[in-house]
Amino acid sequence: MSQGTLYATQQIRSLAPKALVKHFKLDVKVTDKDDVYHKNFPLNKIPAFVGPKGFKLHEVIAISLYINLADPKSKLLGKNAAEYAQVLKWASFANTELLPTEAKVFKPLNGAVPYNKKQVDEGSAYLEQVVGIFESRLADFTYLVGERLTFADIFAASVFVRGFDFLFGQEWRKAHPNTTRWFKTIIATPILAEYLADYKFIEKPIEFTPPKKEKKKEAAPAAAKKEQAPKKKEVDEDAEPPAAPKPKHPLEALGKPKAVLDEWKRVYSNEETRETAIP
Template sequence: MSLGTAFVTQHIRTFPVKALIKHFNLDVALSNQEDPAYIKNFPLGKVPAFLGPKGFKLSEVIAVSIYLINLADPQSKLLGKNAKEYAEVLKWLSLTNSEVLPSLVATFKPLIGALPYNKKAVDEAAATSEKLIQVFETRLANYTYLVGERLTFADIFSAALLVRGFDHLFGSEWRAAHPNTFRWFNTVINQKILHDVFGDYTYREKPVEFVPPKKEKKAAAPAAKKEPKPKAKKEVDEEEEEPSAPAEEKLKHPLEALPRISLDEWKKVYSNEDTRSKAIPWFWENQFKPEEYSLWKVDFKYNDELTLTFMSNNLIGGFFNRLSASTKYLFGTLVVYGENNNNGITGFFLVRGQDYAPAFDVAPDWESYSYTKLDGTDPETKKFINNMLAWDEPVEVNGEKREIADGKVFK
């Protein structure tokens, strides 16, 4: 008989549960937050959650995990070998779940634009994370694992949740400064139980950086409080002006070397003409020349961290602001598909040249997106791009049709 149903998503707290079910080969069905049984039984709308026979329901990841381990093997050493070790396992689970993960989230979400940015709050959260990580660093200086001398669920759970830190914040410098935590994480994330759910883990080089959206130039800067300048050399307020790069540096961009079909005319056509009847045919006839331009599907890597659709759209807006140095080399659209608390970001870009990196790496958050080269002669690809220009059909994501909720055009 089935042991029950676990409700899981791409949220990080559901990974330990997915890992346990697979590891112990438990007869537990997997379902999601759209399941009517989930909606009926879990009013907080949080994952993971578990529904067993006879109406037994459980939420809170620690409770669900311990229940599953006990179902699989009441003697499991994953929970420690005695009462003291069991208590220590619980201590690490609680510390990671209620202290470490929230402070990591409070650090990186504002940086990637998934929460409003406030420098003081981010700095404080980063300091709290560091203090907490030092608890790991100290323990792991003399021990291989968090509890006892063997792998326990404390390691599996904590490493799984720390993935979010490594995804966004823990670049090579951080790893060099936290050798014990890094060594331990790398050991644990490569254990079969976690490898089965995370695959090969790729470390990032640099932490994600916050870049403020570009300030809009003020039409008329209020001059009231300023001393009148002896000689009014310039009309614009000097503080508002961007320092201009030396001429030599301006010519350096590798993409400048390519022969150039400008994007300007296309951008006008797209803004002014009817999309399906005029702009799309124009794009394929006059703009997309495979010798000069390449097409890329662009997807946000952390859709599970998105909440409200308008915030996802703001995230796109921030990314586009930070890409503005590449306006000459790029045109594209990104859309938000789905609904609040269940949405994702996808779209396409036309990129000058055959490589995406030189055009995108001006935005510090460019690595939060994945880039897949598209074949402009493939009818399915054309259909996708045409819809990313017209936004009049649902997008297909993993075989499922998802409505477009919002979107932005980079031009």
């Protein structure tokens, strides 16, 4: 009898439950979304699980725990209650803090979402704090919980894949030797080796490349310029005002004389005054 159907895609949260199904050799069908999925999971989130008698699960940690418990011999959940709680702690921490912060940084860089430098810088700073928690634990221990491999390592390593895909280049790996060593150890385990054994590490982190701007079409030639009106002569405020016109002589008001004055003078000077000059 089938143990159920696991809906998993290429999204990184699908990797751990998919690997566990194969590791435990469960009779679980692993498939992409179909009509049954869309009918039962309206939020369209991956992974999802449908079991016998209408049993349904969403949320990756819940699904992974259910798959682990399907094998009573599984030792991936710790050897006691304290370790079990720590397994849940690390898995939850990776799911809610590590993966979303990685996405906040690399998605604007690879063009999946609009680029925002402030968002990327803030995300990078917080991501460094989150990774610092792993780095501190792994400085003294090989695994996240106890002294052996647990689901916490499997799930956290699968989530770290996105960071190593886009952000954690050679310089980063040198600065975080404990996390890098642990990641290489976990992806080489039989549970993840089939999916990540040939994993290729990047040399440099992805960088934002601004999209090329389309060249604007050349504007149509401008219309002919209108003839400019002649400029008015500027008034020199410092120049002296023109002199007032001289007043007219009072005799000018009488108009021009009708007699020819020059002719009268000539006659008066050369002729006899009584007889000719003064008729």
